[in-house]
Every structure is written in structure tokens, then in C-alpha cells.
Amino acid sequence: MSLAIFDLDNTLISIDSDHAWGQFLVEQGAVDPVRYHEANERFLEDYKNGTLDIHAYLELALKPLAEYSREQLNAWHQQFMASKIEPHILPKGEELLARHRERGDTLLIITATNRFVTGPIAERLGVDDLIAVEPECVDGRYTGRVHGTPSFREGKVERLETWLSRNATSLHDAWFYSDSLNDLPLLEKVDHPVAVDPDDTLRREAERRDWRIISLR
Template identity: 40%
Template sequence: MALAIFDLDETLIHGDCSSLWSEHMARLQWVDAESFVKKDHELMAAYARGELAMEEYMAFTLEPMAGRTPEEVAYDVEPWVEDVIEPLIYSAATRCIAAHRQAGDRILIISASGVHLVQPIAERIGVEEVLAIDLQVLNGVYSGQTQGTLTYREGKVKRLHDWLDAEGENLEGAWFYSDSRNDLPLLGLVDKPQAVNPDPVLREHAEKHGWPIHQWQ
């Protein structure tokens, strides 16, 4: 049995769940639709260029949730996952996960999105174990802040190593599937890096190093 690790956004789903959730918060009238979505798109463009300060993005996107209970947010996330996210799940991704499960591999999603989104999406895909950006809860409500190490770039590596230690696991024979240059630190650690619909920087790196490249539709 080996670990089969998956990024989420643009790897398992055709889109970025954080940005899609920002658009949904606009529909819920939690934010000013035009200005908030415009700012979100600007920050996501910086992410695509590998220039995003994740702390800035999370502070921006979590602010509308400050003062809301996790239960209140989950109440709106659940139908959003069904209506918006489920149609975006790559069928090739579900087949890949099924093949790893059939092989007896342990499946883990590690994402640079908030756990309030990643956990229910993973459950819809059929994956129980996730590492994602944790949200601070104070006095029963979201504070609008994150907590702990952010699962982004080298932060994914740190969080994964902490998880491996806690679970008594290792990376021998491990797979990692990702679309993004931001995941090169983790892709470089595993025995079987897999580029999925890669951005230009990751594609060039994958071709140079002979990594498999998948086009999932």
C-alpha cells in the first residue's frame, strides 16, 4: 500500500473552489458582488503566476465569514457543493481514485483552499482524508483568520510531514497529482509525481524530468 495524494483545484475539479465560493458568497449577498469578485479574480491571477501571498488571499476571502458559526456556513456550503462543484469533478479523476483504491492505496487530498470547502468536496468525491487550510474559531464563530501552517507551497510539505509522523506513514512509493507550479516542492518529494492539466511552468518541468502528464476532462 502506498499513498496516493491529490491536489484539489484544477486537478480533481475543473475550477478553483475558493474562487467559486467567493462568487457564491456574492449570490448569498454576504459581500458586494462586483467589487469582491473582481478582487478575488485579481488575487487568483496572481496565484496562477506564482506570486500570491496566501495569507492575503485567505484574509480577504474569510472576512465575510467572520462572526458566522461553522454550522451556518456549512448549511450553505452543502448545496453549493452539490449544485456547483459536483458537475465540475473530472470523470478521469474519479476513475484514477477508484484505481488507487482498488490497488489498496491510501488516498489523501491536500489543498491550498479552506477546510470548510475541501472537506465536503472530498466527501462528495469519496475521499475521507484531507489536509487543507484550517480556520480559526473563537467563541463558536469564525474569526476570519486562519490557524496553523497554511497548506500552500512549502507549507504543504510541512503539513504532510506532520501528518506522516502522526499517522506512522511514509512517502515510499507515493504518488502526487497536481496541476500547479506552486506544488513543485511536494511533487519533487514523491516517488511518482504526476502532472495533471499542468500550467506552463509545471508542464516544462514535467517534460524536462520525464514526469507523466495527464489531460483530464
């Protein structure tokens, strides 16, 4: 039995759920339609280019969570799941999860998107273990700040090492599936790195290092 780790956005689903949630908020009139949209697009390009300032991005992305009640946020998220996420769940991604599940592997999703957005997606995919950006919560309300280390780039490695220690397991014979150059630090740590529909930078690295390259599209 091994650990099978999966990135989420543009790996198991065919969109970036963080960016899609931001656009959904724009559509709901929950945020400034011009300023938020422009910032959301700019940060997405930074992410693709490997230049994202994660703390600057989280200042934008987590702020709306602090401005609305949990009831309103949860109602929106149900709509978001139905309209934005469900159509983009990749059948081949579900098949890959099923193959590892049938082998008896432990499934883990690790993502730089926050837990409010991704928790229900992981549940929908049948994956119990999730490492995500943790929005700070006080007295049942989000504060708009991040709690702990964001699970992004080297932060994914740090958060995973903490998870491994708590669960008394290791990366021996572990798999990691990702599409993004931002996940190179973690791909380098596992015995079975797999580039999934990779961006150009990750594709070049995967070819150079003779890593497996697959498509779930």
C-alpha cells in the same frame, strides 16, 4: 500499499473551489459585490502566476466565515455543492481515485483551499484524509483567521510531513497528482510525481524532468 496524494482544484475537479466559493458569496449578496469580486479575480491571477501572497488572500477568503452563523454557512455550502461543485467533479478523477483505492493505497487530498469549503468535497469523493487550510474556530464560530501553517507551496510539504509523522507513514513509493506550478515543492518530494492538465510552467518542468503528464478532462 502506497500513499496516493491528490491536489483538488483543477485536478480532481475542473474548477478552483476557493475562487468558486468567493463568486458564490458574491451571488448570494453575502459580500460586497464589486470589491470582493475584483479582489477574488486578482488573487486568482496571482495564484496562476505563482505570486500569490497566501496570507493576504486568506484575510479576504476567511473573513466571510466569521460574519455569518454556522447554520447559514452550512446552508449556503449545500447549495454551493449542488450548483457549483457537483457539475465539475471529473469522472476520470473519480476513476483515478478508484484505481488507487482498489490497489489498497491510502488516499489523501492536500489543498490550499480551506477545510470549510473542501471538507464536504473530499467526503463526496470518498477520501477520508484531507490536509487543508484550517480556519481558526473559537467557541463554535470562525474568527476569520487561519490556524497554523497554510497548506500552500512549501507549506504543503510542512503540513504533509506533520501528517506523515502522526500517521506513522512515509513518502516511500508515494504518488502526487497536481495541475499547478505552486505544487512543485511537493512534486519534487515524491517518487511518482504526475502533472494533471498542468499549467504552462508545470508542463515545462514536467517535460524537463520526464515526469508523467496526464489529462482527467
